[in-house]
Amino acid sequence: MSGGSSCAAIHRQTSAGLIYSGVSVPLEDKMPQTSPFPAMYGSNVYNKNLYKAKEEDYEGLYYHENNLVSGSLEALIEHLVPTVAYYPDRTYIFTFLLSSRLFIHPYELMSKVCHLCVDQQRLTDPQADKARVRKIAPKILQLLTEWTETFPYDFRDERMMKSLKELTHRLSTGDELYRKAVQQMTQTLIRKLTTLSQYEEALAKINSSVTDRLTVLKTKPQSIQRDILTICSDPFTLAQQLTHIELERLSYIGPEEFIQAFVQKDPLDNDKRCFSDHKKASNLEAYVEWFNRLSYLVATEICMPVKKKHRARVIEFFIDVARECFNIGNFNSLMAIITGMNMSPVSRLKKTWGKVKTAKFDILEHQMDPSSNFYNYRTALRGATQRSITAHSSREKIVIPFFSLLIKDIYFLNEGCANRLPNGHVNLEKFWELAKQVMEFMTWKKVECPFDRDRKILQYLLTAPVFSEDALYLASYESEGPENNMEKDRWKSLRCV
Numbered sequence: 097m098s099g100g101s102s103c104a105a106i107h108r109q110t111s112a113g114l115i116y117s118g119v120s121v122p123l124e125d126k127m128p129q130t131s132p133f134p135a136m137y138g139s140n141v142y143n144k145n146l147y148k149a150k151e152e153d154y155e156g157l158y159y160h161e162n163n164l165v166s167g168s169l170e171a172l173i174e175h176l177v178p179t180v181a182y183y184p185d186r187t188y189i190f191t192f193l194l195s196s197r198l199f200i201h202p203y204e205l206m207s208k209v210c211h212l213c214v215d216q217q218r219l220t221d222p223q224a225d226k227a228r229v230r231k232i233a234p235k236i237l238q239l240l241t242e243w244t245e246t247f248p249y250d251f252r253d254e255r256m257m258k259s260l261k262e263l264t265h266r267l268s269t270g271d272e273l274y275r276k277a278v279q280q281m282t283q284t285l286i287r288k289l290t291t292l293s294q295y296e297e298a299l300a301k302i303n304s305s306v307t308d309r310l311t312v313l314k315t316k317p318q319s320i321q322r323d324i325l326t327i328c329s330d331p332f333t334l335a336q337q338l339t340h341i342e343l344e345r346l347s348y349i350g351p352e353e354f355i356q357a358f359v360q361k362d363p364l365d366n367d368k369r370c371f372s373d374h375k376k377a378s379n380l381e382a383y384v385e386w387f388n389r390l391s392y393l394v395a396t397e398i399c400m401p402v403k404k405k406h407r408a409r410v411i412e413f414f415i416d417v418a419r420e421c422f423n424i425g426n427f428n429s430l431m432a433i434i435t436g437m438n439m440s441p442v443s444r445l446k447k448t449w450g451k452v453k454t455a456k457f458d459i460l461e462h463q464m465d466p467s468s469n470f471y472n473y474r475t476a477l478r479g480a481t482q483r484s485i486t487a488h489s490s491r492e493k494i495v496i497p498f499f500s501l502l503i504k505d506i507y508f509l510n511e512g513c514a515n516r517l518p519n520g521h522v523n524l525e526k527f528w529e530l531a532k533q534v535m536e537f538m539t540w541k542k543v544e545c546p547f548d549r550d551r552k553i554l555q556y557l558l559t560a561p562v563f564s565e566d567a568l569y570l571a572s573y574e575s576e577g578p579e580n581n582m583e584k585d586r587w588k589s590l591r592c593v
Contacts, residue, residue: 335420394436
């Protein structure tokens with residue numbers, strides 16, 4: 097049996113943590129953690145059985161230098177399930193729950209886990225040894241707690257909730273301690289799912305509000321006189337409010353959405369492709385849409401003023417906002433603002449730009465320069481991440497990555513490495529690396545915004561009407577006339593619409 101990796105990056109694991117490029121990262125610092133079930137078993141149980149000598153290998157699992165690198169899907173599922181003498185390492189739990197959805201629906205995985213728990217521990221037997229149940233119950237509840245805490249959106253599926261209720265009912269029957277633990281876990285899960293539904297409703301309301309106001313703007317252009325400078329003239333305050341929006345939207349993205357966005361049909365699975373029957377990555381998509389909205393809002397605010405002096409003042413204002421975003425660690429808003437200012441309807445306004453002091457903008461563009469695979473940005477991101485790790489205040493903990501690039505990195509990692517090895521085994525080495533990237537994001541998204549909210553500014557940023565690309569060009573040509581035949585033709589066609 098060959099366990100060679102198809103990825104260029106080699107992942108090694110030690111009991112101290114993960115090792116990447118020779119740098120050891122403590123597991124407790126990097127992995128999403130949940131509090132252990134009341135201390136009814138020692139913490140040494142967690143890591144005890146992850147590293148087995150070769151003669152102890154489970155059938156269907158392959159270890160290289162005592163590290164699990166691949167396995168059949170069934171063996172990996174069995175490796176997830178606790179026993180009286182074993183609890184899976186938390187790194188493995190996160191990695192497998194994250195990546196398994198490329199091969200099996202979460203509700204099917206839950207069903208298999210429940211089946212293994214019930215069968216292995218003979219929980220259907222009314223005469224089951226109560227002492228044995230007491231030993232295994234906290235471990236199974238801990239696994240379920242890890243699942244519901246880290247991947248709560250899986251449980252929007254009624255089939256998941258059904259399996260969860262059936263298994264927890266078996267564990268909690270006749271024991272008050274377990275019954276309370278199950279109740280607490282279930283209540284926490286329901287709260288999270290309720291909050292998600294409220295967030296989705298709020299997003300839908302915001303989107304409908306934007307549509308209505310845009311219709312008003314088209315029919316009565318003078319009826320909406322406000323612009324960004326009348327709402328907020330302080331760059332630092334606006335950068336803070338942008339950070340509020342970024343962190344709120346980040347917080348609702350489930351780790352599984354990064355995987356589900358790229359799900360392909362598993363060649364060893366004859367069923368239809370996973371997740372075709374429900375929204376796969378709606379919160380991730382909403383966040384990408386926010387980036388696009390902010391870019392268009394910036395371009396709209398610059399192109400709307402009639403006077404050149406006013407347009408130049410708006411450009412300089414957004415340059416200052418972008419610089420404050422950089423200082424905060426909000427790279428996503430920074431890149432959205434730069435993108436808006438580099439849109440053709442804005443960049444062509446040469447007379448306007450002639451009145452702008454562009455030195456600060458040049459520095460920001462240099463920081464986000466895409467050459468050498470965004471080397472400058474990645475250096476700045478590492479600096480912000482290091483600051484976050486050693487932070488003494490909430491403000492220093494903020495790291496908001498340039499999100500489109502993060503998705504691109506995960507996409508290429510997913511595309512560049514095979515999900516399965518030639519022998520049909522799941523390529524776990526690939527998924528260790530994938531999990532590493534996603535769990536870093538998990539750390540960033542948990543940061544609470546330390547700045548005061550300004551409802552008026554937030555409302556404007558989220559609902560102010562923005563121009564379409566054609567409307568931006570039309571406004572741009574009306575501010576500074578067409579310079580060549582191509583622009584003249586375009587202006588003429590836009591005015592005829």
